[in-house]
Amino acid sequence: MLPRYYFTLIFLLLTVGLAAQSNWQSAVITTSDGEQLVGKIDDRRWGFRIRQLRFRPAGSQEVQRLFIPDLKSFTVANRQYVVQDLTVNSSPRATRELVKPERKSVEQSPKAIMLLLEGPVSLYSYVDEQSNTHFFAQKRGGEITYLEFGRYLLDQEYSKTYYTEPDVFRDQLIDLLRDCPKLELEISRVKYRQEPLIKLFERYYACSNERATYELPRTEGGWSFGIDAGVVRSTPDYGEIAPGAIFFSGLSSTDPAAGAHLTYRFSGLSGDVAVRLGVWYESFEVTKSVPLTEDSSPNIRSSQEYFFNERSIHFQLGPEAILVRSRFPVVLETAAHYHRILDYRESRFNQRIENGMITSTGLAYDFANTNAFSLSFGAGVIIGPGRITLRASATRRVYDTFVLNLYRVGIIGSYEF
Numbered sequence: 001m002l003p004r005y006y007f008t009l010i011f012l013l014l015t016v017g018l019a020a021q022s023n024w025q026s027a028v029i030t031t032s033d034g035e036q037l038v039g040k041i042d043d044r045r046w047g048f049r050i051r052q053l054r055f056r057p058a059g060s061q062e063v064q065r066l067f068i069p070d071l072k073s074f075t076v077a078n079r080q081y082v083v084q085d086l087t088v089n090s091s092p093r094a095t096r097e098l099v100k101p102e103r104k105s106v107e108q109s110p111k112a113i114m115l116l117l118e119g120p121v122s123l124y125s126y127v128d129e130q131s132n133t134h135f136f137a138q139k140r141g142g143e144i145t146y147l148e149f150g151r152y153l154l155d156q157e158y159s160k161t162y163y164t165e166p167d168v169f170r171d172q173l174i175d176l177l178r179d180c181p182k183l184e185l186e187i188s189r190v191k192y193r194q195e196p197l198i199k200l201f202e203r204y205y206a207c208s209n210e211r212a213t214y215e216l217p218r219t220e221g222g223w224s225f226g227i228d229a230g231v232v233r234s235t236p237d238y239g240e241i242a243p244g245a246i247f248f249s250g251l252s253s254t255d256p257a258a259g260a261h262l263t264y265r266f267s268g269l270s271g272d273v274a275v276r277l278g279v280w281y282e283s284f285e286v287t288k289s290v291p292l293t294e295d296s297s298p299n300i301r302s303s304q305e306y307f308f309n310e311r312s313i314h315f316q317l318g319p320e321a322i323l324v325r326s327r328f329p330v331v332l333e334t335a336a337h338y339h340r341i342l343d344y345r346e347s348r349f350n351q352r353i354e355n356g357m358i359t360s361t362g363l364a365y366d367f368a369n370t371n372a373f374s375l376s377f378g379a380g381v382i383i384g385p386g387r388i389t390l391r392a393s394a395t396r397r398v399y400d401t402f403v404l405n406l407y408r409v410g411i412i413g414s415y416e417f
Contacts, residue, residue: 023384024056027076029066032083041076047329048127050081050112069110078217080115082124082144088134089150095161098153113144116198118214119205121176125194135169135197137176147172149192165192173200180207222265229258230389230412234284236308239396239403246348246362248288248306255284257410261316272322276333280314282408292350302352305362311342314374322382329382337393339372372397378412385416 027041042054042063053066053074071083090107091099099105113124113136124136124144135147147169154162173187183204190196205211235252259280266273286308291301318335349362372395380389388411395406 025077027055027074029053029055029074030072031066032070032072034072041074043076046112046127048131049129068112071112074112080118080214081112082115083110083112084144085109086111086113086126086136086144086146088126088128088146089148090128090130091150091152092130093132093151094130095163098151098161098163101150101152101164101166104150104152114216115214116194116216117201117212119201119212120208120210121201121204123197123201133192133194135192135194137172139176145172145176147192177204180204183207224263224265224416225260226263226414226416227258227260228278228280228412228414229256230391230410231255232257232282232284232408232410234282234286234310235407236286237405237407239405241402246304246306246350248290248304248348251286251288251306251308253284253286253308255282257282259314261414263320263416274320276316276318276320276335278314278316278335280316280337281312282314283311285309300352300354302350305347305349305351305360307345307347309343309345312344312372313340313342314338315340316376318376331380331382331387331389333376333378333380333389333391335376337374337376337395339374339395341371374406376408380412387414387416388412389414 023043024040025043027039027043029037029039029041031037037055037057039055039057039060041056050068052068053071055064055066056062057064068083073080073082075081085108087106087108088111090105091103107128111126113126116123116125120140122138122140124138126134126136128134134149136144137147138144149165149169151163151165154164156162167188169192170187170190173190174184177183177187177200180203183200186200186203190200202212231254233252233254237251238247241247257280259278261276261278263277264275286306288306290304292303315338316335318333320331320333322329322331345364347362347364349360349364352359374393374395376391376393378389378391380387380391391408391410391412393408395404395408397404397406
């Protein structure tokens, strides 16, 4: 058993090591002094506030750290960023953390904002430390304007929270796009999100028969293949058991497992969503022995014995989504599992040893090639082409004489090719 654990541990370590590799992409940087630097940036597709860049000048392997306040702009992997000292509404947006309008807070600092669309009026985005997205607009040749958005507490009654979202950013858009009056109704309904705002600006360009001179490169979708391995803790629990059967509690087993998967990631603005199809093999064994005291003779030993073994292949299908974009993005996954059970054996019995003679009485089950369904949920961290995921699943099986609830919790390492 130990070599299998060592193999799993080595695989996880290799996965983390490979996943931690850098992602160097061609880049051009303009410093605040006007100096232009050409080379490569360790591209992390930042979905959070960028504080510094890891930069490697062309023709050199030396890695430099460039801090955002010292930069004017930079381009990496065809994405464009502008650095300016900007103010944003830093009031919380999470429902449970909302504040009254009079407690509104703002934050000012040099920020690297990402260009989404460039045209008569350009659109930028920025994500703060709380994962709140902020948008900015800039008329051609003009100053960058913060499209202010806020969510404020009105009242709390029992378990309900009442809040308001003032139309400040919509009023700003009506002013910025006023030379296209037919958009006023759409502006009054537009959501403070990237996709609706991009579509609004594109329709504004069409008003004057113009097109965007720059568009944020779309995330390319498509299929990828990956391998998985990890350690899974399995816990059987019983809702109903046959009359007279011996009841056991505190059962569990920790065993390695492995599999492979295909992932289809959607393109464009839906690039953080994917569908995952996987095959997963598990083999685990649960044993437990409970000694019994025999008062009649010291030469008699008796115990209650439990044995559970299962080998199964799981076919998995379900969505996953990147929830928090950071250097190590956070991903949430869920899947439906169809289990093809290759072998299932269970026994629970009394064992009595007297003068070297063994006597066993109890129940044994042997159900081969049966099937089951389950649901799993997981959350993980993506590190380059790899990830570490904590995954949990539950299965309920109803047999003629008992009900088996099987719970699994695992730590899974994956690597995408």
